[in-house]
Each structure stands twice: as C-alpha cells, then as structure tokens.
Amino acid sequence: TMASQGPRAPLEFGGPLAPGAAALMLLLPATMFHLLLVARSGPARLLGPPPYLPGLEELWSPRALLLWFAWLGLQAALYLLPAHKVAEGQELKDKSRLQYPINGFQALVLTALLLGLGVLAGLPLDALPEMLLPLAFAATLIAFIFSLLLYLKSQVAPASALAPGGNSGNPIYDFFMGRELNPRIHFLDFKYFCELRPGLIGWVLINLALLMQEAELRGSPSLAMWLVNGFQLLYVGDALWYEEAVLTTMDITHDGFGFMLVFGDLAWVPFTYSLQAQFLLHHPQALGLPMASAICLINAVGYYIFRGANSQKNTFRKNPSDPRVADLKTISTATGRQLLVSGWWGMVRHPNYLGDLIMALAWSLPCGASHLLPYFYLLYFTALLVHREARDERQCLQKYGLAWREYCQCVPYRIVPYIY
Numbered sequence: 278t279m280a281s282q283g284p285r286a287p288l289e290f291g292g293p294l295a296p297g298a299a300a301l302m303l304l305l306p307a308t309m310f311h312l313l314l315v316a317r318s319g320p321a322r323l324l325g326p327p328p329y330l331p332g333l334e335e336l337w338s339p340r341a342l343l344l345w346f347a348w349l350g351l352q353a354a355l356y357l358l359p360a361h362k363v364a365e366g367q368e369l370k371d372k373s374r375l376q377y378p379i380n381g382f383q384a385l386v387l388t389a390l391l392l393g394l395g396v397l398a399g400l401p402l403d404a405l406p407e408m409l410l411p412l413a414f415a416a417t418l419i420a421f422i423f424s425l426l427l428y429l430k431s432q433v434a435p436a437s438a439l440a441p442g443g444n445s446g447n448p449i450y451d452f453f454m455g456r457e458l459n460p461r462i463h464f465l466d467f468k469y470f471c472e473l474r475p476g477l478i479g480w481v482l483i484n485l486a487l488l489m490q491e492a493e494l495r496g497s498p499s500l501a502m503w504l505v506n507g508f509q510l511l512y513v514g515d516a517l518w519y520e521e522a523v524l525t526t527m528d529i530t531h532d533g534f535g536f537m538l539v540f541g542d543l544a545w546v547p548f549t550y551s552l553q554a555q556f557l558l559h560h561p562q563a564l565g566l567p568m569a570s571a572i573c574l575i576n577a578v579g580y581y582i583f584r585g586a587n588s589q590k591n592t593f594r595k596n597p598s599d600p601r602v603a604d605l606k607t608i609s610t611a612t613g614r615q616l617l618v619s620g621w622w623g624m625v626r627h628p629n630y631l632g633d634l635i636m637a638l639a640w641s642l643p644c645g646a647s648h649l650l651p652y653f654y655l656l657y658f659t660a661l662l663v664h665r666e667a668r669d670e671r672q673c674l675q676k677y678g679l680a681w682r683e684y685c686q687c688v689p690y691r692i693v694p695y696i697y
C-alpha cells in the first residue's frame with residue numbers, strides 16, 4: 278500500500294522547477310565539470326566559458342566506473358568492520374534510536390595503510406589526476422542511479438520513516454530532497470556512510486594524488502600544495518575523529534537522503550573540494566615562509582573556533598552537567614532542552630560556521646590572488662552556510678519559540694560578530 282504522506286515542510290530551493298530542484302540537478306553537475314575543466318586550463322577563468330566541451334569519449338570510462346565501485350566496496354567493508362564504539366542516533370518519531378558504528382578514523386588510517394602498500398607495489402596513484410573527469414562522470418552517474426533506487430525504496434517505507442522535507446508529493450522535488458530520513462540495509466546506513474566515508478576520504482586521496490603528480494612534474498611538491506593538503510587532511514581527520522558529532526547535524530536528524538546529498542557526498546565533495554589542489558598542480562604558486570606562516574595561523578584560528586564551538590555544543594547536548602560546560606549561562610526552553618547563551622554560542626548563533634569559513638579562506642590563500650577560481654569553495658560555502666543557517670533558524674524557532682527569540686535578543690549576530 279502506498280505510505281500516507283508524512284508531515285510537510287516548506288519547499289526549499291524554490292520548489293520542484295526552475296530555479297528549483299530540477300534546475301539544480303542539471304546545474305550542480307554542470308558546475309562541477311566546469312570547475313574541473315577550468316582548473317586545468319591556463320587562464321583558469323572561473324567566470325569565463327570552459328576551455329572546451331569534453332566529448333562522451335573523454336567522460337565515459339568503464340575503468341573509472343570500476344574504480345568507483347571498488348572504492349565504494351572498500352569503504353563499505355571498512356565501515357562494516359567491528360567498531361570500537363557503536364553510538365545511538367537521536368530519538369526518531371517512533372521513539373526508537375538507530376545504531377551507528379564509530380570507526381571512521383580507523384577507516385581513514387586503514388585506507389592510508391592499504392594505499393601506501395599499493396603505491397609500494399606499484400599502484401599508479403599519481404595517474405589519478407588525469408582521470409578526474411571520467412571519475413567525476415562515474416560519480417555523477419552513480420549518484421543519479423543510487424538516488425533513483427533510494428526514491429523507489431522510499432515508496433514502500435512507512436510514513437514514520439519519511440523526512441519532513443522530502444515528501445511534497447512532487448516526484449522531482451522529492452527525488453532531489455530525498456523522501457526517506459534514514460535509508461539503510463541492516464547496519465549500513467546509506468546517509469551516514471556516504472556523508473563521511475567515500476567522498477570525504479576520496480577528497481584527501483585526490484589531494485594526495487595531485488601532490489604526488491606535482492612532485493613528479495616539478496621535482497617536489499610546492500609549499501602551497503603541502504599547506505592545502507595538510508589543512509584539508511586536518512579537516513577530514515577531524516570529521517572522522519569526531520564522527521559521532523555528525524549524528525546531531527541536520528543532515529542526519531532532519532534531511533531526507535536524496536540526489537542533493539547523494540551527489541553532494543559522492544561527487545561535489547571529492548571533486549570540487551579538491552579544487553585548490555587541482556589549481557596548484559596546473560598553476561604553481563611561489564609562497565614565502567612569512568606568508569605561509571600567516572596562512573597557517575589563519576587556519577589554526579579557524580580550526581580553534583570550529584572545533585571549540587562544535588565540541589562545546591555537542592558536550593552540552595550530551596551532558597549539560599559536564600564540568601567543561603556546566604558553568605555556561607543557558608536559556609531554558611519548553612522542550613526541556615536548554616540553549617547555551619555564553620561561551621562560543623554567546624558570541625554568535627553559529628560560531629562553528631565562522632570557524633569553518635575562516636578555514637575555507639586559509640585553504641584558498643595559498644593559491645595566491647591572481648585567480649578567483651581557488652576562492653570558489655569560499656564563495657559556495659558562504660552561500661551554503663547562509664542558507665543552512667536560515668534553515669536552522671526556522672527549525673529552532675519552531676522548536677523553541679519564545680526561548681529562541683530571547684536567545685536571538687541576547688545573541689543578535691548569526692555568523693560574524695557585528696557584521697552578520
């Protein structure tokens with residue numbers, strides 16, 4: 278029987294048609310391919326036309342598809358290995374809690390070991406950069422097919438399994454946003470797995486391959502390439518070290534798993550988040566030690582704010598009496614949960630976004646100021662977080678009502694103190 282529609286939320290991204298979900302399903306892959314093509318071109322003009330339009334013979338590669346399936350299989354196997362900890366997710370509508378393995382950092386380390394052994398045995402990792410286009414094409418194909426399978430699976434899911442935002446009744450919109458909240462087969466939770474494993478680890482693998490190819494090309498990797506690789510490996514390592522924290526993010530607790538997140542996880546993250554390293558391979562930048570030191574300081578400040586704010590909130594949510602957060606000022610809410618109104622969360626309402634954006638700036642600066650392309654991530658990410666912050670504000674106002682308004686009066690700025 279058809280599952281009755283679950284609760285309905287306001288339509289995001291302008292709804293199902295242009296400039297909504299349907300447009301984004303074409304625009305996002307097109308933007309990704311544009312970035313991949315421009316990064317390797319001499320002029321590297323972000324706002325100009327791509328240097329050429331690749332033919333299907335350049336995009337389609339059975340070898341790339343096979344590589345993707347092998348990569349997904351490896352990461353799924355590492356995900357299903359015994360975990361040192363199994364965490365419970367947030368309470369669901371039916372009062373149950375799902376279980377999630379906490380073994381992401383272990384998967385990163387094992388992947389590094391396996392790849393290290395592979396390179397010693399002759400695995401041509403430095404050949405990966407030449408395959409970025411067919412690999413991105415394969416990832417996009419997999420994203421569409423996987424999203425279709427998820428959409429079909431959601432048709433037989435009970436209403437309690439549906440996400441608030443992904444069942445408008447419009448197939449295009451629901452395919453894009455995702456109908457089911459936590460699609461899984463036994464212990465393999467597809468949303469949790471895709472968000473933290475193949476794309477995120479694939480991102481730093483692509484970065485490493487680009488660094489290795491620069492060493493082949495120029496004798497040794499540039500300081501700028503080292504910085505970008507180091508900063509982004511820190512970011513991915515941190516995400517996997519604090520993997521359990523993702524269980525309280527809105528993607529896991531609120532959003533359906535549809536094309537937007539499937540494509541975002543499997544294609545957008547590995548192929549557009551590695552843009553700075555791609556740019557540096559084709560556009561070497563001389564970076565002096567004083568500038569490099571200043572950029573390292575900027576990344577350190579961003580990481581300090583990002584980690585400090587995320588850990589403070591997650592610690593507080595886990596145990597408000599924890600000595601590390603017990604003395605912070607709070608606002609009580611009708612739900613029984615409290616809102617932090619001092620510490621990081623008394624500075625602005627999303628201090629973690631501020632730290633993340635500062636790091637995004639530090640990732641771009643090693644690429645110099647001659648091109649806009651390396652700053653694409655900063656521009657995209659600012660738009661993503663501003664949109665995300667607005668979504669979260671709506672959800673928090675709905676959750677907490679007057680208490681949230683009181684919080685907004687105490688903490689008037691959203692992301693940047695005294696600015697926004």
Ligand SMILES: NC(=O)C1=CN([C@@H]2O[C@H](COP(=O)(O)OP(=O)(O)OC[C@H]3O[C@@H](n4cnc5c(N)ncnc54)[C@H](OP(=O)(O)O)[C@@H]3O)[C@@H](O)[C@H]2O)C=CC1
Nearest residue numbers: 526527528587590594615616617618622629630633665669
């Ligand atoms: N690199 C990338 O592409 C992306 C990175 N990120 C990063 O992911 C991290 C998580 O971000 P995101 O998932 O958006 O959500 P957040 O971690 O910002 O969590 C938002 C939730 O935190 C709780 N909260 C908000 N204010 C307070 C307060 N004052 N006291 C206590 N709890 C509060 C509310 O949930 P409740 O009260 O229900 O607990 C709210 O819904 C961020 O650091 C962000 O930068 C996010 C998206 C993309």
Ligand SMILES: CC(C)CCC[C@@H](C)[C@H]1CC=C2C3=C(CC[C@@]21C)[C@@]1(C)CC[C@H](O)C(C)(C)[C@@H]1CC3
Nearest residue numbers: 305472515516523526528537538540541542545546
């Ligand atoms: C326009 C895009 C295609 C829309 C897709 C957005 C996604 C790429 C992001 C949505 C939320 C994300 C998070 C992270 C990566 C990007 C996506 C999937 C995250 C895993 C990065 C590392 C962080 O430490 C985190 C807090 C774990 C992030 C969680 C949200």
